Amino acid sequence: MQPFRVHEGTGAPLDRPNVDTDQIIPKQFLKRIERTGFGEFLFYDWRRTGSGELDPQFVLNQARYAGASILVAGRNFGCGSSREHAAWALADFGFRAILAPSFADIFANNCAKNGLLVVELPEETIAGITLRAREIAGYRLTVDLEQRSVDDGHGLRAEFAIDEFRRYCLLEGLDDIGLTLRCADQITSYEDRRGRERPFQGPPFC
């Protein structure tokens, strides 16, 4: 996993609450068996018209936000389906961080597993960043995970809280399966103890 320490990039505002993972990556693109190549299908039904052309109205199709790597979103971003394809699509499109007032739980987990930083900021702060992203040409943000801060170089600076373990994994780009496997002996003794105490909860298939 790509580590995340400090990232500077263009901020694109997507000012809608409850953006669900069906919008982030529609179901017709979930049949691929690879982890890569989902970026071109990101927000497909919003980015493209019924006939498949790019809709110039949609924020990510506007020249001023070309190459945006920080998404500034509304509350409850990523609600709905558990599809990790949503995180893959955002990362593959080039996003490294998403700022929003709140995120759905499974989506936030999925992002963390893919080096994509989700930052929760108060609703007023997000509203302020959204406004600036619309009004200031070439608006850029710096997201600093080491300092837990967001800075736009125009006087807006905000600090954010993040789970320490999630932060550590992102900073180091860690594979957390490797960490769990270090507890293999404890897992085995847990299984042994449970098997003795409650044999009726053994593996259903044998």
Add this chain to the structure above:
Amino acid sequence: MTGGCTLFDKLWDDHVVCQPEGQPALLYIDLHLVHEVTSPQAFDGLRAAGRRVRQPLRTVATVDHNVPTTDRRLPITDQIAARQMETLRRNCREFGIPFFDIGSAEQGIVHVIGPELGLTQPGMTVVCGDSHTSTHGAFGALAFGIGTSEVEHVLATQCLPQRKPRSMQVFVDGRLPKGVTAKDLALAIIGKIGTDGATGHVIEYAGPAVRALSMEGRMTLCNMSIEAGARAGMVAPDETTFAYIHGRRFAPKEPAWQEATRYWRSLASDSDAQFDRTVEIDASALPPYVTWGTSPGMVVPVTGAVPDPKWFAQETDRQAYTRALEYMALRPGTKIEDIAVDRVFIGSCTNSRIEDLREAAEVVRGHRVARTVQAMVVPGSQAVKHQAEKEGLHEIFREAGFAWREPGCSMCLGMNPDVLQPGERCASTSNRNFEGRQGRGGRTHLVSPRMAAAAAVAGHFTDVRKWNYEEVRDAAVSRA
């Protein structure tokens, strides 16, 4: 901490393998359900790292999201879907995972077959790469949806590092009136607390109205927990739970059954347990509900009307509601009962169990689907389909003009050929009314099976409480 433990506390504590310094707790997973869409990349990850599946016999796979619901003898025309199913078949063979393939008698929606095979039991932790895994909480299990990286994590370690969510009790007093179902209760709760009202929480549903629900009803209720943002939903097990599980294929057999039920009876919140949050609802005051917008929280009673965005205080809400109205092609003030539908879908992991089909069939019996409506019933599993056919429900549906299909997720998410056409309006017993969920440009209204059945006959939404039908016979007589 003072006070007793919640059911959730008990399940959590029982599954903590260890708590490494500075890390989240490592939680043991008893049952891992796998399907074709969210697993291929997880198996690839295992291969790339040279890892094996730690507990293949605590893992079970089936195909449900992609499968066509038409004649199973015909070849699958969608080659990409066929490749995804073939990939799961190969992965299960390679890693020794039990697999219920498309032609097997056990195939079905993963959240329907887990309970009906007796795999889902009280006191377990259950995960699946699917958000509606919360369904299994109906049995007093801690069950939650995970992403593909976490699927890989569970395959490799049978554990997940997890921070403990907060707890929420939803206490439902009274009793649901005739014609009002667990689906309406779920929609009422989401309407009250919002689609992010339970984010970061595990819900325990309690109270007389919940105790009075059948297992099918409890599954519907827990299934929709994720639509309120909850990590999981659960109901403490009781005699209804034990009666449902007893005798099922993977249920404990005597003498283990006695031992199991003794343990299961201990799985309840203590009377002095403290929840981080409590919500109360009076079931006896609830009507049938219909969603009007593009989020499950956009819901009103069937007797109501489409709301006006002007009523909402926040500008972002007004914009979202206006956008939803445009997408749904509805005007504020339109009576719900005046909204005509083109399609009716009875199915999905929310409402495709035998009781759901019985309830819909009662409403349909002796009627015809309106000429302007195309309607289909997709049973949740082969076992449900078989049982429904034994009871003659398929004849009731077919005679009324419904299509009677093979099991799968079908038009709940439209990954298979069952999709809405742009602009089509559907009364659906599924769980999400997101834009494009059932097909690009499709307009979804979430309702109960009874309400969907009535809409199919009437051609528009109608209050099923006024419908003249006979109550269901004793559901304990037959099971599926």
